[in-house]
Amino acid sequence: MRKVAVKMVVGTVVAVCATASAYEVKLDISPDRVRTPLKVDMERIGTLRPRGVEEIHGSNWTLGCETLDRDFAVFDEYKSFLAPLGIKTIRLQAGWAKCEKEKGKYDFAWLDKIIDYACAQGINVLLETGYGNPIYKGGGGWDLGAGFPTSEEGLAGWDRWVEAMATRYKGRVRDWAMWNEPDCGGKTPESIAAFNIRTAKIIKRIIPDSRIAGLSLAGNNPGHLEKCLKAMGEDVKLFDWIIYHGYAPAPESSYENVEKQKEVLAKYNPQAKMRQGENGCPSEMATKFALSGIPWSEYSQAKWDMRRMLGDLGHDVESSVFTICDFNHRGREINLKGLLRINWDKEVIAVKRAYYAVQNVASVFDDTLERVKNSRFGTRDTTLSTYEYKKADGRRVLVFWKHADETKSLKPKYARPGDSFETRPAVFKYPGGQPFKEPVWIDLLTGRVYAFPKENQIVVPAGVVFVDVPVYDSPCVLTERSAVEITR
Numbered sequence: 001m002r003k004v005a006v007k008m009v010v011g012t013v014v015a016v017c018a019t020a021s022a023y024e025v026k027l028d029i030s031p032d033r034v035r036t037p038l039k040v041d042m043e044r045i046g047t048l049r050p051r052g053v054e055e056i057h058g059s060n061w062t063l064g065c066e067t068l069d070r071d072f073a074v075f076d077e078y079k080s081f082l083a084p085l086g087i088k089t090i091r092l093q094a095g096w097a098k099c100e101k102e103k104g105k106y107d108f109a110w111l112d113k114i115i116d117y118a119c120a121q122g123i124n125v126l127l128e129t130g131y132g133n134p135i136y137k138g139g140g141g142w143d144l145g146a147g148f149p150t151s152e153e154g155l156a157g158w159d160r161w162v163e164a165m166a167t168r169y170k171g172r173v174r175d176w177a178m179w180n181e182p183d184c185g186g187k188t189p190e191s192i193a194a195f196n197i198r199t200a201k202i203i204k205r206i207i208p209d210s211r212i213a214g215l216s217l218a219g220n221n222p223g224h225l226e227k228c229l230k231a232m233g234e235d236v237k238l239f240d241w242i243i244y245h246g247y248a249p250a251p252e253s254s255y256e257n258v259e260k261q262k263e264v265l266a267k268y269n270p271q272a273k274m275r276q277g278e279n280g281c282p283s284e285m286a287t288k289f290a291l292s293g294i295p296w297s298e299y300s301q302a303k304w305d306m307r308r309m310l311g312d313l314g315h316d317v318e319s320s321v322f323t324i325c326d327f328n329h330r331g332r333e334i335n336l337k338g339l340l341r342i343n344w345d346k347e348v349i350a351v352k353r354a355y356y357a358v359q360n361v362a363s364v365f366d367d368t369l370e371r372v373k374n375s376r377f378g379t380r381d382t383t384l385s386t387y388e389y390k391k392a393d394g395r396r397v398l399v400f401w402k403h404a405d406e407t408k409s410l411k412p413k414y415a416r417p418g419d420s421f422e423t424r425p426a427v428f429k430y431p432g433g434q435p436f437k438e439p440v441w442i443d444l445l446t447g448r449v450y451a452f453p454k455e456n457q458i459v460v461p462a463g464v465v466f467v468d469v470p471v472y473d474s475p476c477v478l479t480e481r482s483a484v485e486i487t488r
Helices: 075-085 109-120 152-169 189-206 222-238 251-268 298-314 353-364
Strands: 043-048 061-064 089-093 124-128 175-177 211-217 241-244 273-279 318-321 340-342 348-351 384-390 396-402 424-431 439-443 448-451 457-460 463-471 476-480
Touching: 043 353, 075 109, 075 340, 075 348, 075 353, 089 109, 109 124, 152 189, 189 211, 189 222, 211 222, 211 273, 222 241, 222 251, 241 251, 251 273, 251 298, 273 298, 298 318, 298 353, 298 384, 298 396, 396 424, 396 463, 463 476
Parallel strands: 061 089, 061 318, 089 124, 124 175, 175 211, 211 241, 241 273, 273 318
Antiparallel strands: 043 448, 340 348, 384 396, 396 476, 424 463, 439 448, 439 476, 457 463
């Protein structure tokens, strides 16, 4: 194979590369690591400093490292990109068919390597059980949309595998998730509930303090969720989270159902929380999988991923970024939702803009921030999303973006992110708020930090009004300069 070096950097680089192939891909940590057509009439004073997992105590985010169980991606190709991203939890799929290729003989070496690497990096693992195993008659299918094990032999084999896996990873893996997207393939709520309970009880028996995420539903339909939870009866209390996915071209259109799902869950298990377990966006038009048939780009992918992350954070649900790298879904096509680009040989060949955008969000929005509920920061402009966060010392972080096209309607239609970088001025009211001493405006896609004009903070008897604030369809921040780490 011809060796190709993919030049990704201008200036300083971090020594992170894919070493398993002939390609050399390096992360760019220079101030201009992401270039866009964005132009704003403010003085640029620096760029957000990326923070790796070792610098972050905790956050709302999970990173997808799925499909390794089916060999659609290669862990060694992307493992060095995990820690610099700054996300503290990864989602893995365990893969019964890969672990037990001969009845009664388990090979966990491939999974050991991944879990041990994550633990050594200080990364938590959410380990998802599934799929089935065709070496057993009635053992279920091995890929997305496959049926559960149904035969007595298949179910007994499943039970043994789950028990062996829980025993092996006790002390290394505390967080577990159930079979991925069981609502694909015509399974009934009753069968989904029964299979979740069966699996969770085995894990709880081996690891009493395990935390288990139930259902892992492909959609976010409150009615279907209620049928599943009702079928669980008292066993719904086995679960610490209930996972939904629910892709949408405009992420903000999902939250009406998310809030309804929270209400449903509170009826059956008030202690459990809803968790967004898989969402991502392609970096170009795809013909298969979620969000296909839409002309995406690396720009719109990056915007979409950030809007999903920050929308989830603003609705108090843990949020998963799908996925670390593209993967070659055998028999279908390359799924283009990765933060890293691959070729048909599953080699990482480039870092996408979305990687740096997600890295910027992770570097700012960690567990040192608390969402201000019933925030009074906002605008009359119904095309904008706004959220307020605060640090322990009271410093505020205000985040906003345009989620709909301009319209005279009181309830504008949500719009997916596009490729435009044209901003427009917005006015934000902040009743009870205080002006920032050194205000900065941050474009999270590029990480660029600008001095926000102090004269655009107007102190009024009720608080502060921010005027001429640039907004577009990508998340931006107003905050105190000292609230973020900046490099020049």
